[in-house]
Amino acid sequence: MSNPFPLEKDGLLEAYRRMKTIREFEERLHVDFGRGDIPGFVHLYAGEEAAGVGIMMHLQDHDRIASTHRGHGHCIAKGVDVKGMMAEIYGKATGSCAGKGGSMHIADLSKGMMGANGILGAGAPLVCGAALAAQKLGHDGVGITFFGDGASNQGTVLESMNLAAIWNLPAIFVVENNGYAESTSVDYAVASDSYVDRATGFGMPGITVDGTDFFAVYEAAGEVVKRAREGGGPTLLECKMIRFFGHFEGDAQTYRAPGENEDNRKNRDCLKIFRAKVTEAGVLNDAELDAIDAEVMTLIEDAVAEAKAAPLPTPADLTTDVYVSY
Amino acid sequence: MARTLSMKDAINEALDQEMTRDPTVIMMGEDIVGGAGAAGEDDAWGGVLGVSKGLYHKHPKQMIDTPLSESAYVGAAIGAATCGLRPVAELMFIDFMGVCLDQIYNQAAKFRYMFGGKAETPVVIRAMCGAGFRAAAQHSQMLTPIFTHIPGLKVVCPSNAYDTKGLLIQAIRDNDPVIFLEHKNLYASECDVPEEPYAIPFGEASIAREGSDVTIVTYGLMVPNSLAAAETLKKEGIDVEVIDLRTLSPIDMDTVIESVENTGRLVCVDEANPRCSIATDISANVAQDAFGALKAPIEMVTAPHSPVPFSPALEDLYIPSPDRIAAAVRKTMGA
Numbered sequence: 001m002s003n004p005f006p007l008e009k010d011g012l013l014e015a016y017r018r019m020k021t022i023r024e025f026e027e028r029l030h031v032d033f034g035r036g037d038i039p040g041f042v043h044l045y046a047g048e049e050a051a052g053v054g055i056m057m058h059l060q061d062h063d064r065i066a067s068t069h070r071g072h073g074h075c076i077a078k079g080v081d082v083k084g085m086m087a088e089i090y091g092k093a094t095g096s097c098a099g100k101g102g103s104m105h106i107a108d109l110s111k112g113m114m115g116a117n118g119i120l121g122a123g124a125p126l127v128c129g130a131a132l133a134a135q136k137l138g139h140d141g142v143g144i145t146f147f148g149d150g151a152s153n154q155g156t157v158l159e160s161m162n163l164a165a166i167w168n169l170p171a172i173f174v175v176e177n178n179g180y181a182e183s184t185s186v187d188y189a190v191a192s193d194s195y196v197d198r199a200t201g202f203g204m205p206g207i208t209v210d211g212t213d214f215f216a217v218y219e220a221a222g223e224v225v226k227r228a229r230e231g232g233g234p235t236l237l238e239c240k241m242i243r244f245f246g247h248f249e250g251d252a253q254t255y256r257a258p259g260e261n262e263d264n265r266k267n268r269d270c271l272k273i274f275r276a277k278v279t280e281a282g283v284l285n286d287a288e289l290d291a292i293d294a295e296v297m298t299l300i301e302d303a304v305a306e307a308k309a310a311p312l313p314t315p316a317d318l319t320t321d322v323y324v325s326y
Numbered sequence: 327m328a329r330t331l332s333m334k335d336a337i338n339e340a341l342d343q344e345m346t347r348d349p350t351v352i353m354m355g356e357d358i359v360g361g362a363g364a365a366g367e368d369d370a371w372g373g374v375l376g377v378s379k380g381l382y383h384k385h386p387k388q389m390i391d392t393p394l395s396e397s398a399y400v401g402a403a404i405g406a407a408t409c410g411l412r413p414v415a416e417l418m419f420i421d422f423m424g425v426c427l428d429q430i431y432n433q434a435a436k437f438r439y440m441f442g443g444k445a446e447t448p449v450v451i452r453a454m455c456g457a458g459f460r461a462a463a464q465h466s467q468m469l470t471p472i473f474t475h476i477p478g479l480k481v482v483c484p485s486n487a488y489d490t491k492g493l494l495i496q497a498i499r500d501n502d503p504v505i506f507l508e509h510k511n512l513y514a515s516e517c518d519v520p521e522e523p524y525a526i527p528f529g530e531a532s533i534a535r536e537g538s539d540v541t542i543v544t545y546g547l548m549v550p551n552s553l554a555a556a557e558t559l560k561k562e563g564i565d566v567e568v569i570d571l572r573t574l575s576p577i578d579m580d581t582v583i584e585s586v587e588n589t590g591r592l593v594c595v596d597e598a599n600p601r602c603s604i605a606t607d608i609s610a611n612v613a614q615d616a617f618g619a620l621k622a623p624i625e626m627v628t629a630p631h632s633p634v635p636f637s638p639a640l641e642d643l644y645i646p647s648p649d650r651i652a653a654a655v656r657k658t659m660g661a
Contacts, residue, residue, distance in 0.1 A: 064409060098442030105440040109408060115441065119432050125401020126433065132402055133409035136352065136387070143405075156428075159398035166393065321443030322477050324501040326529070326576050 003283050006219060007057070012278055015057055015214060017292050019049035019271055021082060022073040024300045026245070029072075029089065032304065033249045039091050042103045045073030047212075047244035050270035051176055052077040054217025055144065055237075058225040062141040064112045064130035066123025068176075069104050071116025074146055080108045086303035092310035099313045100321070112141075121147055121154025124173065128160050131169035131228075142170040142228040149190060150181025152198075161202040161236065170228035173199075173236045176211065178243040183255040199236035211239030212270040215277065242268050331519035333512050336487040337377050337452075340494040341414065343523045345385045348412065351498055352388045353378065354403050355416030355452075362391040374418050375454070375513060396422055400451060401429035404503070407449035408437065412498060420453040420507060421464045423472075434503040435478030449504070450497045455483065456509040456547055456597060457634045457645050466634035466641075468546070468597040470604055473505045474574045480528055481574040483507040485549035487517045489572055492526030499525060509547045529576035533585070537567035540655045541585040543608050544595035545571040548646060552595050555651035564659055574604055582608060583616050590621035591658040595651055600628040625654040 005012060026046035032038050045052065048070075056077035059065070067074040075085055080096060088095025089103050096106050107115035114130065117123050123145040130143035147157055152175050164171040175195050179186050192198050199206025207224065209216045217239055224235040242264045246253045253261065278284040331339065345351045359382040360371025372379025382389045392399035396417060403415035417423060423430065430451065437445040457466040473481045480502050484490040490508070497504040534549055535556050542552045549570045556566035567585050571577060586592050592612055596605035605626040612624060627646045635641050 064405075066405070096442065097440060097444070100442050101440040105436075107437075107441040107445065109441070109445060114405065114408060115437070117433075119428055122401070122428060122433055125398045125429055126405030126408075128398060129402035129405020129407070129411075129413075130409045133406040133411045136406075137350075137410055156397045156401065159395045160401070162393060163395060163398040163402060322439050323480070324438065324446055326480075326502075 004281055005215065005278070005283060006222070009283060011057070012284055013288065013292065015053055016274060016289060017296065018053045018056070018077050019214070019274065020292055020296045021299065022046070022049045022052065022076045023271055024296050025072055025076060025082065025086070028300050028304060030245060030249060038089055040102055041248045041250070042089065043070040043248050044245040045070050047242040047264065047270065048176060048178060049073055050214040050274065051174070051211040051217050051239035051241050054214045055174060055221040057218060058221050059112065059142070059144070061110065061112050062139060064114050064127060064141065064143045066114045066127045066143070066145045067116045068120070068123065068146055068148060068151065069116065069118055070148070071104065071106060075106050075108070075113055075116065078113045079111045080106065080113050082299060083303045083306055087307040087310050090307040090310070091312065092307055093313045093317070094310040098317065100317070120151035121156040123147065124157045124160035127171055128163050128169055131164065131171040132167065134170055140229045142172060142225055144172040144174055146174045146176055148181060149175060149177040149179065149186040150184070152195070153189060161204065161234070164234035165203045168231070168233040170231070171234040172224055172228055173234065175236065175238040176241060177238055178241050180243065180247065180255070182247040195236060195238040204234045204236060206236040206238070208238040208240065211241030212268050212273055214270060214274045328518040328520045330516045331487050332514055332516045333487040333490050333508070334375065334377050334514065336491040336519050337494060337508065338379070338381065339519070340491045340498070340523070341378060342381055342384060344495055344498045345381070345388045347523070349388065350410060351412045351414065352390060353381070353414045353416065354390045354392050354399050356392055356394055356418060358416055359389050359391045373416065375510070377513075396426040397429060400426040401433065403449050403451070404429055404434040404447060407447045408445055412448045414450040414452060414498060417451060417453040419465045420455040420469050421467050423453065423469065430479070430503070430505070431476050435476050438502070439478060446501045447503050448501045450506050451503070452506045452508065454510040455507040456511055457629070457641060458511040458547070460636065460638055460641060462636040463633035468629070470507060470574055471598050471602055471607070474604065474607070475602070478503065479575060480504045481507070482528070482572070483509070483546045483574060484572055485512065485534070485546055485570050486515060487519050489526060489532070491519055492524050493528070493572060495523055496525040496528060500528070507546070511547050515550070526572070528573045529578050531572055531578035531581040532570045533567065533581070534570040535566065535568040537565040537589070539565045539589055540591040540593060540658055541567045541569060541582070541589045542593045542595055542651065542655070543569045543571065543582050545574060545604065546597060548595045548597050551646060551648050552651050554648035555655065558648065558652050559655055564655060566655060571604070579611050579615070582612065586612050586616045587619040590619055592620065593625045593627060593651065593654045593658060595627045595646055597629055597646060599631055600626065601631060603628055622658040622660065625658050627651050627654045
């Protein structure tokens with residue numbers, strides 16, 4: 001049977017692996033956080049995997065992304081080490097950031113991951129800088145900032161869209177519209193009916209895609225990334241998506257309609273949608289996908305076990321790495 | 327070879343030499359070139375006071391005019407610094423820091439620590455600071471304590487053209503974020519400045535005037551004001567040592583303590599507002615570490631706890647004057 005998809009079999013398996021890894025990472029954090037094993041708070045990306053992975057499948061290490069408070073999915077999709085991430089979230093010395101960043105600040109610049117961010121909209125100017133650096137240093141890297149429908153109202157995002165447009169930067173503005181800014185509906189908080197209209201206002205193309213459909217995101221992102229790489233300038237890409245969990249863990253989600261979460265899980269699960277498409281087309285079979293599921297479960301299990309066993313930072317670490325030199 | 331140069335020209339020369347040495351050094355700011363997209367001349371302004379005049383024609387690819395959009399372009403400078411460039415972002419006035427403070431204190435200052443020591447952010451954010459220009463409350467502040475308070479930032483505030491050139495070159499070569507504050511009332515001040523590039527290390531105060539009776543610790547415009555006070559006091563037989571901190575973070579407490587141990591008297595002079603200021607910081611450190619050396623209570627001479635007023639009659643009262651500084655020194659002498 002011919003392959004109707006824009007990725008070969010290996011690519012499809014890789015995309016599924018990344019999405020599944022994010023899903024199981026987040027599902028496990030949901031459980032472990034509920035048990036009180038994890039300090040602080042976490043914001044989970046479960047349900048939104050197709051957006052992050054659909055975009056990141058087009059990127060390389062020299063492409064830079066700036067993430068959000070809901071950053072685990074972006075990190076995994078961009079290739080940050082899962083065990084290092086888990087150890088970081090557990091506050092251990094072996095974590096991606098030596099236990100000093102935590103869930104909201106996981107970064108790996110060697111992978112082009114400029115950091116999750118506790119400040120909404122803060123990544124947009126940073127990514128303009130990454131895109132400017134690519135332009136000045138003469139490589140074809142792009143910068144992608146992710147922000148939610150909530151942060152889409154931040155001045156930093158709007159200023160950065162203007163800056164990217166006037167400098168024709170290889171910058172991409174991804175609105176991850178999951179319908180809620182914390183507990184506040186997008187219908188209440190965003191004046192414009194369409195993010196495409198906002199993009200038009202800044203003189204850049206805007207595209208809206210179904211963020212639960214990996215292939216829709218992949219196709220749109222491919223076009224957008226290519227345009228940026230080739231000097232065609234910035235784009236806004238809105239992914240309409242689903243947040244399976246609350247704003248943060250512990251959120252009772254009383255703002256949702258009755259049955260909303262159940263309906264989302266049943267009918268709008270991007271992993272189920274992906275599996276159905278690739279198996280119905282006969283390009284991948286359930287056994288191949290199940291094998292990835294098993295490998296991912298082992299990876300997450302190992303990551304948690306290693307994180308729990310890992311050493312804590314020492315008192316001497318408290319004041320190191322404030323400066324390069326001081 | 328040294329020749330006389332103004333602070334303003336010393337800044338221009340440091341930027342010029344560093345952009346020549348290293349093509350990854352770029353400069354970004356509002357009207358730093360001037361006339362972008364307009365029908366008239368290129369390099370129309372060279373900065374609001376002409377500090378960067380002429381640099382565009384020498385380094386056209388490294389001089390970038392920005393829209394009036396501080397959060398975006400200061401954040402872009404910070405982001406670019408993590409991606410292989412060494413940007414110098416100019417905010418016309420320190421007062422505008424509030425517009426983009428998140429990018430400075432939540433992003434640039436914290437990357438290295440939050441990311442477990444794996445990030446370097448070699449960005450310089452230059453801004454004019456200080457009162458005396460009749461520029462009123464939102465164009466005249468001395469916000470040095472705010473930035474000094476924040477771990478991860480380095481803070482520089484020079485008092486003369488020689489230090490300005492060497493400290494700015496160091497700031498550009500430094501791998502940490504640096505807040506580089508230029509007192510606008512010192513731009514015209516001149517001294518001998520070598521033509522060749524040189525870097526002055528951070529965290530080393532200079533002794534602007536040696537003396538044995540009283541130590542004045544200060545920085546920026548208050549250095550010349552303190553030196554003027556010292557000249558007056560010399561006629562009264564009081565021998566004042568003036569320490570110019572030059573950098574506020576890192577800060578050279580060793581030189582301060584050594585001087586106070588020698589003189590036994592301390593006057594902290596700070597153009598910032600008095601609460602939680604550089605003056606209170608120095609005073610607290612000396613009280614803690616050299617209390618036994620003190621022969622008299624520490625004196626502080628600062629701006630009042632008020633915004634900077636417009637009327638010259640009031641602004642002249644706001645800025646610590648040589649007379650007020652001299653009075654504080656006399657008080658420590660029991661005079």
